[in-house]
Amino acid sequence: MTTMTFNxxxxxxxxxxxxxxxxxxxxxxxxxxxxxxxFVDESIIREYDIAPANPLIVLINGKLHEEASRxxxxxxxxANHALQGSVASRGDSEIPSxxxxxxTIENAGKQTIHILQxxxxxxxxxxxxxxxxxxxDHEEVSVAETHVCLGEETHLFMPLTEIVxxxxxxxxxxxxxxxxxxxxxxxxxxxxxxDSSNVQTHTITLxxxxxxxxxxxYLDGEHIESxxxxxxxxxxxxxxxNHLRVEHNKPRxxxxxxxxxxxxxxxxxxxxxxxxxxxxxxxxxAMQTNQNIVLSDDANAISRPQLEIYNDDVACTHGATTGExxxxxxxYLRSRGIPADSAETLLMYAFxxxxxxxxxxxxxxxALTGELLSTMPGGDFxxxx
Amino acid sequence: MTTPLLxxxxxHASVEGNEILKGVSLTVNExxxxxxxxxxxxxxxxxxxxxxxxxxxxxxxGEMYFxxxxxxxxxxxxxxxxxxFLAFQYPVEIPGVSTKxxxxxxxxxxxxxxxxxxxxxxxxxxxxxxxxxxxxxxxDLLDRGVNEGFSGGxxxxxxxxxxxxxxxxxxxxxxxDSGLDIDALKIVSDGVNKLRDAGxxxxxxxxxxxxxxxxxxDFVHVLMDGKIIKSxxxxxxxxxxxxxxxxxxxxxxxxxxx
Ligand SMILES: Nc1ncnc2c1ncn2[C@@H]1O[C@H](COP(=O)(O)OP(=O)(O)OP(=O)(O)O)[C@@H](O)[C@H]1O
Ligand SMILES: [Mg+2]
Numbered sequence: 001m002t003t004m005t006f007n008x009x010x011x012x013x014x015x016x017x018x019x020x021x022x023x024x025x026x027x028x029x030x031x032x033x034x035x036x037x038x039f040v041d042e043s044i045i046r047e048y049d050i051a052p053a054n055p056l057i058v059l060i061n062g063k064l065h066e067e068a069s070r071x072x073x074x075x076x077x078x079a080n081h082a083l084q085g086s087v088a089s090r091g092d093s094e095i096p097s098x099x100x101x102x103x104t105i106e107n108a109g110k111q112t113i114h115i116l117q118x119x120x121x122x123x124x125x126x127x128x129x130x131x132x133x134x135x136x137d138h139e140e141v142s143v144a145e146t147h148v149c150l151g152e153e154t155h156l157f158m159p160l161t162e163i164v165x166x167x168x169x170x171x172x173x174x175x176x177x178x179x180x181x182x183x184x185x186x187x188x189x190x191x192x193x194x195d196s197s198n199v200q201t202h203t204i205t206l207x208x209x210x211x212x213x214x215x216x217x218y219l220d221g222e223h224i225e226s227x228x229x230x231x232x233x234x235x236x237x238x239x240x241x242n243h244l245r246v247e248h249n250k251p252r253x254x255x256x257x258x259x260x261x262x263x264x265x266x267x268x269x270x271x272x273x274x275x276x277x278x279x280x281x282x283x284x285x286a287m288q289t290n291q292n293i294v295l296s297d298d299a300n301a302i303s304r305p306q307l308e309i310y311n312d313d314v315a316c317t318h319g320a321t322t323g324e325x326x327x328x329x330x331x332y333l334r335s336r337g338i339p340a341d342s343a344e345t346l347l348m349y350a351f352x353x354x355x356x357x358x359x360x361x362x363x364x365x366x367a368l369t370g371e372l373l374s375t376m377p378g379g380d381f382x383x384x385x
Numbered sequence: 386m387t388t389p390l391l392x393x394x395x396x397h398a399s400v401e402g403n404e405i406l407k408g409v410s411l412t413v414n415e416x417x418x419x420x421x422x423x424x425x426x427x428x429x430x431x432x433x434x435x436x437x438x439x440x441x442x443x444x445x446x447g448e449m450y451f452x453x454x455x456x457x458x459x460x461x462x463x464x465x466x467x468x469x470f471l472a473f474q475y476p477v478e479i480p481g482v483s484t485k486x487x488x489x490x491x492x493x494x495x496x497x498x499x500x501x502x503x504x505x506x507x508x509x510x511x512x513x514x515x516x517x518x519x520x521x522x523x524x525d526l527l528d529r530g531v532n533e534g535f536s537g538g539x540x541x542x543x544x545x546x547x548x549x550x551x552x553x554x555x556x557x558x559x560x561x562d563s564g565l566d567i568d569a570l571k572i573v574s575d576g577v578n579k580l581r582d583a584g585x586x587x588x589x590x591x592x593x594x595x596x597x598x599x600x601x602x603d604f605v606h607v608l609m610d611g612k613i614i615k616s617x618x619x620x621x622x623x624x625x626x627x628x629x630x631x632x633x634x635x636x637x638x639x640x641x642x643x
Binding site for chain 1: 437438439460461462464466470473477480481486488490492498503530531547551
């Protein structure tokens with residue numbers, strides 16, 4: 001079995017840069033990682049296979065598991081695609097990668113293609129994932145990804161995703177981080193949009209010891225709609241860092257960043273949402289919101305909305321709130337007979353569900369709601385409703 | 386003598402160290418409708434919140450009993466389960482859960498409290514349909530977040546709908562008429578009147594006599610500066626309408642003016 005450490009090459013110096021200020025991954029530099037291909041039990045795959053009627057791509061430690069997958073038209077593996085990597089090279093991500101298969105999904109239409117990426121191994125295992133989502137002019141692609149690190153090891157998963165949306169194309173990407181609470185996930189998402197395209201992404205973190213999700217978006221045409229949503233619920237010793245940079249390069253585009261989460265124990269969340277507006281990008285409408293509920297004194301939410309604007313004709317708003325459960329709302333529920341602890345659960349659920357409600361894919365939403373409720377204190381009560 | 390539905394004796398309550406209620410006494414028997422009127426800031430909502438069990442308000446003196454039971458011994462949710470309902474002056478918005486969803490939790494919590502079985506989904510929805518119709522509430526609203534983006538009037542109507550769903554013994558309505566147009570006022574009042582029966586009592590807080598044309602009270606009380614300074618029949622509301630509160634300003638508890 002091949003193993004290696006990343007040594008001082010990247011992880012140690014990362015923490016010293018401004019962009020990684022609040023996320024320290026230097027421990028990874030000393031970890032000895034394996035890069036083994038391995039098997040994942042059929043039953044585990046089925047557990048996470050939430051939409052058996054839809055196409056499915058299963059990747060284990062970055063390699064396609066063909067027998068467990070249900071490939072369809074529009075999906076290719078390791079095709080020598082012209083676009084491959086071209087968008088990613090524009091971003092300034094410092095996350096390294098290791099060799100893996102490249103999945104290309106092109107113009108697959110309305111049906112949701114599910115991707116299940118596992119990282120598994122007897123010892124700490126590092127893997128990358130590479131998914132390119134391409135919608136040509138007027139085409140549509142919808143992808144639902146689930147990332148699962150298995151077991152109690154300090155696995156490291158470094159998924160890279162690219163979205164290219166042509167003129168009037170529509171791309172929806174929902175991603176959920178589920179599974180182990182001991183793994184690291186360092187992910188990059190690069191989005192490139194042309195005129196009148198519409199891209200919706202949603203990144204949901206319900207697991208992991210330390211997750212960093214970078215989003216680099218380039219709005220290269222006019223009348224573009226972009227929604228970057230995120231949700232997280234974390235407890236003791238969990239950390240999430242949502243790091244976004246949305247570049248408005250042309251006039252009349254709307255972008256929205258809407259991230260919200262609940263932090264318990266000593267969990268920590270970092271949100272950096274940078275909006276960059278180019279000189280000629282007039283009538284830009286950009287919104288960034290980060291809302292946190294902290295359930296304990298040790299939990300910590302850091303919000304950094306950032307604006308970098310080079311013309312006057314823009315409407316950029318940002319808002320960050322961090323607080324406890326709303327006492328007035330709690331009283332309202334209690335005044336209707338709902339006991340205090342159930343009222344709290346209901347309010348937590350409502351807070352996060354506001355983010356899940358918009359998920360277009362029913363199976364995905366159902367699976368995540370289920371996972372959410374099994375993690376949430378008192379979640380069983382919600383199930384009875 | 387039967388036990389009153391609600392008995393408040395010399396109730397003093399404060400919030401953040403400020404005494405707001407300064408000795409309120411009020412008895413509501415089953416089947417009675419009491420109206421409380423009084424100027425802004427006199428303590429009407431405070432009284433309603435104290436009855437509902439809002440923890441920000443501290444009872445510093447006096448007693449309150451609901452069907453003979455000391456209310457101060459019950460938490461807000463226990464009071465609701467026992468049969469106390471408050472239609473809020475400013476109902477909160479809770480995005481992310483629908484009114485239907487939240488009311489199912491409420492209905493079942495109350496049934497559980499009373500040792501009854503939970504309502505199944507079908508029966509619950511039937512009940513929703515029936516009660517929504519009684520206040521002409523568009524059921525589409527019930528699939529939205531709780532009170533989320535409701536107009537002022539829709540919020541009030543939704544409160545009365547919730548009241549009808551939960552079937553309380555004591556209904557406290559805090560300015561349920563404000564923000565209602567003339568038609569809505571009639572609809573909401575009709576909804577309330579349908580709930581009037583020999584076993585239920587109402588405390589209706591309002592600024593306007595016109596509500597009392599629809600929901601005709603048995604008693605009217607004037608609350609000023611944390612005290613009930615005058616009580617009377619429904620004609621008292623007309624007096625107030627004509628003369629304003631100024632006429633009562635120098636009254637003691639043994640008020641004799643008017
Ligand atoms: N949380 C609070 N902190 C401090 N003062 C408060 C608080 N809540 C209420 N008060 C004060 O208590 C007084 C009574 O308020 P209350 O809301 O009971 O009046 P009200 O009679 O319902 O008035 P309105 O007719 O305007 O609804 C007011 O002076 C108000 O400012
Ligand atoms: Mg009031």
